Amino acid sequence: MAxxxxxxxxxxSSLGKGLASAALGALLQARGYTVRLRKLDPYLNVDPxxxxxxxxxxxxxxxxxxxxxxxxxxxxxxxxxxxxxxDSVSSGRIYSNVLEKERRGDYLGKTIQxxxxxxxxxxxxxxxxxxxxDFMLCEIGGTVGDIEGxxxxxxxxxxxxxxxxxxxxFMHLTLLPYLAASGELKTKPTQHSVKExxxxxxxxxxxxCRSEHPIPExxxxxxxxxxxxxxxxxxxxxDLKSIYEAPLAYHREGLDQAVLDAFSISPAPRxxxxxxxxxxxxxxxxxxxxxxxxxxxxxxxxxxxxSIKEALTHGGMANRVKVNVQWVDAEIFDTxxxxxxxxxxxxxxxxxGFGERGTEGKIRAAxxxxxxxxxxLGICLGMQMAVIEAARNLAGVSTAGSEEFDHEAGKKxxxxxxxxxxxxxxxxxxxxxxxxDDKGGTMRLGAYDAVLKTGSRAAEAYGTTAIEERHRHRYxxxxxxxxxxxxxxxxxxxxxxxxxxxxxxxxxxxxWYIGVQFHPELKSxxxxxxxxxxxxxxxxxxxxxxx
Ligand code: GLN
Numbered sequence: 001m002a003x004x005x006x007x008x009x010x011x012x013s014s015l016g017k018g019l020a021s022a023a024l025g026a027l028l029q030a031r032g033y034t035v036r037l038r039k040l041d042p043y044l045n046v047d048p049x050x051x052x053x054x055x056x057x058x059x060x061x062x063x064x065x066x067x068x069x070x071x072x073x074x075x076x077x078x079x080x081x082x083x084x085x086x087d088s089v090s091s092g093r094i095y096s097n098v099l100e101k102e103r104r105g106d107y108l109g110k111t112i113q114x115x116x117x118x119x120x121x122x123x124x125x126x127x128x129x130x131x132x133x134d135f136m137l138c139e140i141g142g143t144v145g146d147i148e149g150x151x152x153x154x155x156x157x158x159x160x161x162x163x164x165x166x167x168x169x170f171m172h173l174t175l176l177p178y179l180a181a182s183g184e185l186k187t188k189p190t191q192h193s194v195k196e197x198x199x200x201x202x203x204x205x206x207x208x209c210r211s212e213h214p215i216p217e218x219x220x221x222x223x224x225x226x227x228x229x230x231x232x233x234x235x236x237x238x239d240l241k242s243i244y245e246a247p248l249a250y251h252r253e254g255l256d257q258a259v260l261d262a263f264s265i266s267p268a269p270r271x272x273x274x275x276x277x278x279x280x281x282x283x284x285x286x287x288x289x290x291x292x293x294x295x296x297x298x299x300x301x302x303x304x305x306x307s308i309k310e311a312l313t314h315g316g317m318a319n320r321v322k323v324n325v326q327w328v329d330a331e332i333f334d335t336x337x338x339x340x341x342x343x344x345x346x347x348x349x350x351x352x353g354f355g356e357r358g359t360e361g362k363i364r365a366a367x368x369x370x371x372x373x374x375x376x377l378g379i380c381l382g383m384q385m386a387v388i389e390a391a392r393n394l395a396g397v398s399t400a401g402s403e404e405f406d407h408e409a410g411k412k413x414x415x416x417x418x419x420x421x422x423x424x425x426x427x428x429x430x431x432x433x434x435x436x437d438d439k440g441g442t443m444r445l446g447a448y449d450a451v452l453k454t455g456s457r458a459a460e461a462y463g464t465t466a467i468e469e470r471h472r473h474r475y476x477x478x479x480x481x482x483x484x485x486x487x488x489x490x491x492x493x494x495x496x497x498x499x500x501x502x503x504x505x506x507x508x509x510x511x512w513y514i515g516v517q518f519h520p521e522l523k524s525x526x527x528x529x530x531x532x533x534x535x536x537x538x539x540x541x542x543x544x545x546x547x
Pocket of ligand 1: 351352353354355379380381382404472473474475476
């Protein structure tokens with residue numbers, strides 16, 4: 001039976017609960033334990049799949065096809081444990097399950113209430129897979145006191161009460177603001193936030209306090225006294241240069257020791273932190289810098305491309321270079337020449353996206369990279385744009401475009417080089433879709449196999465011809481155009497096993513030009529950089545040495 005660690009936050013949002021949870025997971029692994037991390041989000045969307053990236057940042061996709069919160073990306077990057085559908089839940093999903101059961105008559109005519117029906121549904125979710133790992137880390141989104149978070153807090157209180165003593169602990173993240181005028185760290189907001197937790201029956205075992213300044217012993221004692229936690233369990237979280245320093249930083253501050261103490265695990269197994277020491281060494285000791293442009297639509301919110309940014313950092317670590325990312329709004333190139341904006345970058349990346357806005361600009365960015373021989377990585381929509389560019393400018397299909405942008409009935413503007421896929425094979429099943437389907441959860445989602453062409457650049461990067469990568473898209477490149485495009489040098493180097501769906505395209509006569517229909521960024525880790533990001537950054541590094 002797993003031990004449970006519940007992670008909550010107070011005072012303000014964005015304190016880095018996800019990062020603290022992920023780093024703690026990594027530290028427990030370093031001591032030889034198995035872990036799984038979970039996120040419970042209080043919002044009413046059933047999942048973040050239909051939310052705009054401006055609202056909630058990137059949608060992280062799991063192997064089993066769930067569209068989840070981006071914190072699951074942190075969890076995977078720090079622990080290497082592949083997240084599952086059952087590691088992410090929202091109030092919307094919980095209520096939807098409860099209402100479905102009510103309609104089916106499962107509650108035998110009872111009055112349906114938040115307690116016990118909603119809280120039971122949450123507790124059932126928490127218990128999934130509880131015999132599989134040593135520690136289950138469950139993060140509650142939002143801050144204590146939020147109205148919509150209450151059922152989750154009540155559920156974790158009940159859950160810990162139902163379990164034998166010592167099976168569950170509570171870790172609470174807060175902020176210690178610094179008043180420059182008096183030169184003091186203030187503990188009152190932390191005290192209030194802990195009171196709020198206590199008022200709903202939860203007594204935190206560990207407090208993680210974010211602070212921009214060192215926490216003096218005196219303040220630590222005060223927090224311990226007023227918040228009813230041990231002094232050694234008041235753990236400082238200081239700002240870091242890189243998130244990948246978090247495991248070592250939390251270890252130095254005693255977080256993992258505090259957690260093991262709170263569970264009365266003694267003696268604590270010794271940690272082996274060599275992986276994280278190597279990771280930090282690779283960020284700190286670099287040999288040069290590369291400048292990479294990400295030409296996208298959601299450039300105002302960096303979290304919209306969180307995993308891509310991280311995967312590029314990992315690629316930099318593999319090559320011992322610092323990767324400077326600059327976000328460039330694709331819409332600029334709808335009307336303007338990309339050259340003055342993109343000249344000087346060592347590589348160009350066009351990420352995934354939805355809708356027509358900015359796509360002509362992305363096509364021009366792909367053309368610029370192809371003709372100027374600048375390393376290019378196109379991801380999902382970025383691959384589709386590269387194919388459309390090649391179809392228009394190399395294969396003579398002047399009106400090439402995607403069906404995604406032709407929504408007005410009877411007004412066909414584009415030759416559909418990229419079309420809406422209505423039927424495909426997933427394992428032993430055939431999945432069917434139609435144009436009028438719901439938007440939520442109806443894309444080609446999750447892990448699919450691909451077969452790579454022997455001798456291709458893709459196969460060389462992966463070191464194999466059989467791969468599995470995560471997908472999240474509705475549209476596909478039409479193989480009808482394959483011969484025409486290959487004749488002009490755009491090689492289809494990765495295909496679905498049945499040969500119907502192009503997965504990777506590349507140009508052989510180019511320093512490095514690859515488009516992928518899937519999302520390689522979702523599987524990259526600091527300690528295991530994704531091969532495509534590793535080689536893309538290497539190509540950028542080679543290019544930087546030329547200019
Ligand atoms: N909009 C495109 C599609 O649905 C690309 C999606 C993506 O980039 N994730 O196929």
